[in-house]
Amino acid sequence: MSYAPFDWIDDEARRRADAGLVRTLRPRAAETELLDLAGNDYLGLSRDPEVTAAAAAAARTWGAGATGSRLVTGSTELHAALERELAAFCGFEAALVLSSGYAANLAALTALTGHDSLIVSDAGNHASIVDGCRLSRAATAVVPHADPEAVRKALRAHGGRALAVTDSVFSVDGDAAPLGVLAGVCREAGAPLVVDDAHGLGVLGEGGRGALAAAGLAGGEGIVATLTLSKSLGSQGGAVLGPARVVRHLVNTARTFIFDTGLAPAAVGGALGALRLLRREPERAARVRDVAVELHGRLVAAGLTAVRPDAAVVSVRAPSAESAVRWAADCRAAGLAVGCFRPPSVPDGISRLRLTARADLTQEQIATAVDTILATAPLPVG
Secondary structure, eight states: OOOOTTHHHHHHHHHHHHTTOOOOOOOOOSSOOOEEESSOOTTSOTTOHHHHHHHHHHHHHHOSSOOSBTTTTOOOHHHHHHHHHHHHHHTOSEEEEESOHHHHHHHHHHHSOOTTOEEEEETTOOHHHHHHHHHTOSEEEEEOTTOHHHHHHHHHHHOSSEEEEEESBOTTTOOBOOHHHHHHHHHHHTOOEEEEOTTTTTTSSGGGOOHHHHTTOTTOTTEEEEEESSSTTOSOOEEEEEOHHHHHHHHHHOHHHHTSBOOOHHHHHHHHHHHHHHHHOTHHHHHHHHHHHHHHHHHHHTTOOEEOOSSSEEEEEOSSHHHHHHHHHHHHHTTEEEEEEOTTSSTTOOOEEEEEOOTTOOHHHHHHHHHHHHHHOSSOOO
């Protein structure tokens, strides 16, 4: 018998191809003529001269890498400054910066639970939350999407140590979680509420302070937020925000913090530069919300089915997975980059185009994007 340890990979690849689910990398050039409604640069800060200058200055000052884990040599004065300013901006007592938003969710969920506890997780939560639940060793109850009563029932049934976790804004349809009601349910049960505010920071709340600030929950004793620095702040990395004792606990117990190399200084500097710019230009947050509402309104008026956005994500339904892929490809060929969500990435099995509004889009660019989507739609519109 010949030794072929990876033949099974070829079999799986054939099954993916037959199902139309093959994913491929598409390296982009530094400069492109594509109009980008696929990335998550909500505030248009990833190429802002002030932000890139801050990133470059940090690299020149602190080096290309953090040189070690945060507990060894990977914590710089710049990391500490970002944590202070991020916590103050979002209304929390303390913050802890990690190498990604993914690592932040893993840190929070694994460090705040254990084998004798329960996590109540929304069915629409991001994959990083799903993986955090799996790694936590806690029992996990997945409840129907945006259903506080289901959360209440799950917490009551457990009776022991537990927490609930939800996205603030869900990445597939762009709808917002009922945070105020969920917080009340958690208070009744004596359980913390962990909120992934990746899509809320920079978009929701006064001046972009996030969904928890908008809901009046920021800084609450039972509230923990996780963030990414790679969307509205145009950089890289993640953070956990909450009471100081929670952050101290993570420093001592969260494996994705303890055993990971610290976030590179350039990413820290870029995120800090973007945060300071947003503080000076809070109107960027309102602008991105306005752009999302306008995109949605124009597409729906033309006959497409789209979910009204609660933040920056506009979700447009497609007839099938195959038509969604073709639609996105046709948009790209016409000069417009859009996201394409299809099974198994969508929990409800409905394929979509996913558009992300940006604060720096002009009215002409908005019109061009809408015209392109309508011209390439797989079914007659109107």
